[in-house]
Amino acid sequence: MTMPAPTPNLPALTRRHFFSRCGMGLGGIALASMLGQRQLLGAEARPLEHPLAPKPTHFPARAKNIIFLFMAGGPSQLELFDYKPKLNELNGQPIPQSFIEGKRFAFMDSSHGVKLLGTRRKFARHGQSGAWVSDLFPHTAGIVDDISIVKSCQATLFNHAPAKLFMNTGSGQFGRPSMGSWINYGLGSECQDLPGFVVLQSGPRGPRGGAVNWGSGFLPTTYQGVPFRGAGDPILNLSTPHGVTAQKQRQTLDAIRDLNLQRAVETGDAEIHTRIAAYEMAARMQASAPDLIDLTSESEATLKLYGADRKEPSFARNCLIARRLVQRGVRFVQLYHTNWDSHGGPGENLQGDFEKVCREVDQGQAALIRDLKAHGLLKDTLVVWGGEFGRTPMGENRDTTGRNHHIDAFTMWFAGGGVKPGQVLGDTDELGFNAVGDKAHVHDIHATLLHLLGLDHKRLTFHFQGRDYRLTDVHGELITRLYS
C-alpha cells in the first residue's frame, strides 16, 4: 500500500504554521482574550496565511492591476474604429460569396440579409498615431496616443452568453474560472479590506449569463468576483441589520472572535483561524466599502472630467470608482456596460440607440485613462476595452439598420500597464470582414494579459477532474507587439 503524494493543501500548511507559531502560547492568548485584555493580543497578532495573500509572480510584472471595460453585447467596430471606405462604396450590394463561404452566423436560419452596409459615421485620424476614430467617440479620440488599438481581434463563439463566457473564462462551457479569479488565484490581493475582484455594472440590463461571467468555477469561491451595486449597499449584506449600531456590531464581532479562538484552542483546527481572519476582513469591508463609493472627497473638476454625478449610477461614475479601487490595491476590476447588441430592432439600432450607448461610455472611459495617468496609476494599471465579439460588415434587413454578431474581426483597445501607447495593431480586409495580420484571438489576449501581470499562462494551472486546467486551455500566443 502506498500513500498518495501529499497535495498542496492550505489548511494543512496553516495548521503546521499554527502549531509551530503558537504551540505554547495560544492558551494564554485565548485566556487574555476571554478576559478582555486585547492589548495583550495586539503584540501577538500577526496576519494568518490567507488564500488572498500576495504571491510572487513568475517573472517581473509590467502591470499590477487590470480594469476591464466590458462592452456587453458586442460593439460595432465598423461604426467606431475600423474605417472602411470600400464598404461605403459597396453599400447595399451583396457580399461576395468568397467572404462568407463555410462560415456560421447567429440567426443564420432567418431571413437576415447578406448585403453590405456602409457606415453613416464620419471618421477622422487623431493624435500622433493618426488612428481612425469616428465622430461617436470624441473624448476617446483625444486619448489615442495613450492607447493601443487592436483591430484584428478574433473570437470563437457567436452567441452572446457563450461568447461572453469565452472572453471571461477562455471557454464557452459553464463552470470554468473567470480571468479575474485566475489572476487573484495567481497573484493574491494587495488589498486587505476589499475583495480582490470587483464587478461594476451599468446600462439597461445585466450582461447575459449573469454571475457566471465573474464566477470562480472550480477555483475556491474566495477568488470569485464580487459585484458592487450601483445603488444601496455596494456589497450584498454589507450593512448591519436595522437597529444594530456600529458599537453593537463591534461588540458582537469581538465576542464571536473570542469564542472562536477558544474553540480553536480546544480543537486545534487552523480552519477556525481562517474564519476569524474572514470576520475581521468582513468588518474592514463594512468600514471601507462605503468610503470607497462615497465620492464627496472627489473634486468638482474630477467629476466634470468623468461627466459623473456623486450619487447617480452611471458608467462614468463606475469608471471613477474603478480608479478608486485600483488606488486601494484591488487586483481586477471589471465594468460591464449594456447594451451594444445593435441588430437594428427597437432599442438596438445603429442610429439613435447606438449614439446613446456611445455617449454613455465615451467621456468616462477617456477620463479614466487621463485620470489614471494624472495619478501616476496608468503605468501599473492595464485598461482593457472591448466586447465579446464585433459586428458584421453586412446589415440586417430590419426596420432600422443593424449588424449581426461577428467573430472574425473586431476591435479592442488596451492602455497602461506596459502596453505600448499610440499604436494601431492589426488590420482587416477592405470590407472589414476578416482580420489581416497580427491576429489576436481571445486566447492570445488572455495569454498576453497574464504575461503583463508577470504570469506565464502555461504555468498558471489548477488541477481539477484529472487534468491541469489553464485560462488559455491548450492555446494562447503572446501578442508581443502590444507591449514591446
Add this chain to the structure above:
Amino acid sequence: MGSLFHRLTAASLLLAGLTFAAEVDYLRDVKPILTQHCVRCHGENKIEAGLRADTAAALREGGDNGSALRAREGGESLLLQVVTGQHGDIARMPYKRPPLDDTLVAKLRAWVTQGAPAPADEIPGRFEHWAFVAPKRPAVPSVARREWPRTPVDAFVLARLEQERVSPAPEADRVTLLRRASLDLTGLPPSPAEVTAFIADQTPDAYARVVERLLASPHYGERWARPWLDVARYADSNGYSIDAPRQIWKYRDWVVNAINRDQPFDQFVVEQLAGDLLPNATRDQRVATGFNRNTQINQEGGIDPEQFRIESVLDRVSTFGTAFLGVTLSCAQCHDHKFDPFTQRDYYRMFAFFNNTVDDGHGRSNPGGTLAFTDEMPPKDASNHELETARAELERILDGKRDAILAWLKDLRIEAKVALGGTAREALEIPWAEQTLAHKRALYAAYQPTDADFKARAAKITRLERNERKPVTTLVMSELPKPRDSFLFIKGDFTRKGEPVTPGTPAILPPLKVADGARPNRLDLARWLVDPANPLTARVYVNRIWQQYFGRGLVETENDFGTQGSPPSHPELLDWLATELVAQGWSTKAIHRAIVLSATYRQSSRVRPDLEEKDPLNKLLARQTRLRLDAEVVRDVALVASGQFNPKLGGPPVFPPQPDGVMNLGQVKREWKPSTGGDRYRRGLYTHLWRATPHPALAVFDGTDGFSACTRRLRSNTPLQALTLLNDEQFYEFAQALAQRVQREANGDLAAQLTHAFRLCLARAPSANELVRVTQLYREQLATATGDEATRRGEAWTVIARVLLNLDETITRE
C-alpha cells in the same frame, strides 16, 4: 529470495556501469516494464503512433516511426531513444509521467543489445489499472487491538494504523457524537431533548438505536438527496443567458423518496438512466429519467438549436462518466484520452446511447419530453369558472359564423393563406368540427380583424388564461421511434462529422450484454453499469459516501479513478465496501450503518499534534475531521435553532428572502417574491435554484449551480460568508426568533438561559470560560440598551443569538 536477487542485480549493474549481464530474460525482466509503462497507450485499446508494445514482435515491426528495436543511424533503437529522452522529435516516454529508473532502462538496453529474443507464441500484454479490474471481496484483516473494531471497516483502518505504529483517537464525547450523526444522517441538529435522552441512555446499543432512528427519519432522504442532486446537476431553471424557470422538482422529490425507502442502488440507477424503457414503466420510473433532463436549455434568439441539443447529449456522456464510472470520459470528446484507455470512438459510442431522445436544443415541448400530472391540479377558483364560461360563449358565437368563415376561406388567394399566422394556417388542414377554439379564434381574427365584440371577448379570455390552472409537469427522457444517426465529431466539433458510430461501451470495461442482433439502448447500458462485474460503479458510489463522512474519499480524486487519479489510501477497505454494497442487495443504508457505527467514524476530531508531521491530512484516519456544513445545512441549522423550521417534505421550490437586487445580475430580471408563511422556513434543499442567479446565501457557502455534475463541493471560508451570517435579513430574523425562543423556553437564571441557547445552536452546554464571556456580553448589552425592561432584554438576547449563530462551531460538524 526475489529481493535478494534484485539487490544483487542492482549491485552488479552499478559495477558494470549500468550495462546488463547476459541473464536478462524477456518475460521475467522486460515484459513487465512494457506492460506497466507502455501498453496503456501502445496496446489493444489505444495504438498511439501506430505502435503496439504488447509483444516483442509488435515492437520489432514498429509503427509510424519504424521499428522500435532496430538500431538507428548513429545511435540506439527508437525504444531506448524515447525512454531516455534522446529523440529529437518524440517526447520522452512514458509520456508526461516520471522517467523509467536507470535499472529498468538498463534492462531494456541489455535486451535490445542481445537481439531482443522473445518467445514466438507470446500472448499480448494487457494494460491493467486497479480501478478497471472488478473488486474482489478482501478478507477482513486481523489486528492486535481486537477490542477496538466495531464494524469490519475498523479492522481495515486499524490494520493500517498498526502498520504505521499510530493509535486511533479516543471516541468523541456523546454530545459531539449525537450532533455529528444527526447532521450527517439528516442534515439537522439534534434537539436539546434528544441530547438529554441520549446522555441518559446507558444501554450498550443506545447509539445504534439513535442511528436507526435517524436512518428512518424522512429528513434522511432530504439530506442524502442533496449530494445526488449535485451529481445530477439539478436546478429549477434552464440556464444559459435566458435562464427561464423550469419544472422538474418532481424529479427532486423522486430522489428524496427513493433514498428514504432505501431503493436498492442498482434499481435507483437503472430507473434514472432508463426508467422510460423498462417494461410497463410506471409514472415514477419515468419521472426518475429527469436525471438526464437536468441539462441546460438555450433559449437565446439566433442560436442553432442542433448545436445546443448536441451540447446536452455531450453533457449526458460527461455526467455518465463522472457520476457512475468516476472517469474523465469527456477528455475523449476531441481526441483519444491522453492518459486512460478511452478512445474518441469509445466516447461517441456512449454518445450514441443518449442521442435518440425527443428533446431539442431550444426547449420546445416536444410530445413525450414532458410528463403532466393531470391528477394534480390546483382547485378551481372563480376566475377559472369565468374562463370556462367565456370560452364556451365565444365558441358558440364562432360556430354560429361557421358558414361565413368557410366561405371567406374558400375565396382566399393562396398568397393570403401563406401569410396567415401559424395557428390559422394549421386550421386550414382541419375540418371545422375538429378544430379547437384556438383554431377558430385565429381564423376569425384573420377574417374580421376589427370586430369589436370579438376582440373584447378574446382579450378577456387571454387575461383569464394567465391565471389558468395548469397541471404540474416534469421533464423526462423519451426515445424517438427511430434512433438518430450518430457520428464521431472530428476534434469534438459537431459541424465536422467523422465515422458513423453505434451505441457501445468502452473496450477496457466488461462487454455489454445485448439480445442477439438488437441495437443496444439506454436500458442495456444501465444494466451493464450495475452488473457486479463492472469494476467502477460500486466503488465510485461508496467512495462518495465515505467522502461525505470524512471530507475526503478513500480515493481522494472522487471523480477520477483513472490513471491520473490518486490511488486509494485504503484499497482493501474500498473493495470491501464496494462488495458489501452488492452483497447487501445494493442497500445504501447498509453502507451508512457500516460507516456510522464504526469506531473509526466515532473518533474525536481534535487535531493531533503528534501526527502533524506524519499525517497532516489525516489520510490514515487516526481521528475524525471537522467539516464546515454544506450551504443548505448552514441554513437548516440556524432555522432549527430559531424554532421556525417547517419540516414539510417535497413540493414546488420556495423563495426564502434574499437581498434586493440579486436578480438584476442575470440577463433577464426574474422575479423573486419572498415566500410567506410556512414556505419561508423550509430547508435549503427546497430553495428555488436559478442557475444564473443562485440564492446568494447558498452560493456563498459553495452551493452548486447546476451547470455540470458536481461530485464534491469546495469548502471555502470567506469574508462574504461572514457578512451573510452577520447581516443577511433572514439570518437576522433567525437570531431574533432564537432570542425570543430562549426567553420563552428557559426561565429564571441567566446561566440556565445561556446554557439553553448554547444547546440550541451547538447541542452542548457552554464551558465556564464561554459562560463568563457571554454573560459579560449580555450585561454589557443590557446596560447600553434603551426602552423598557422587556425591550432591553430582547435586544441583549438578539445580540447573544447573533453571536451563537455566527460561531464557527455552529456551522461545523465536529
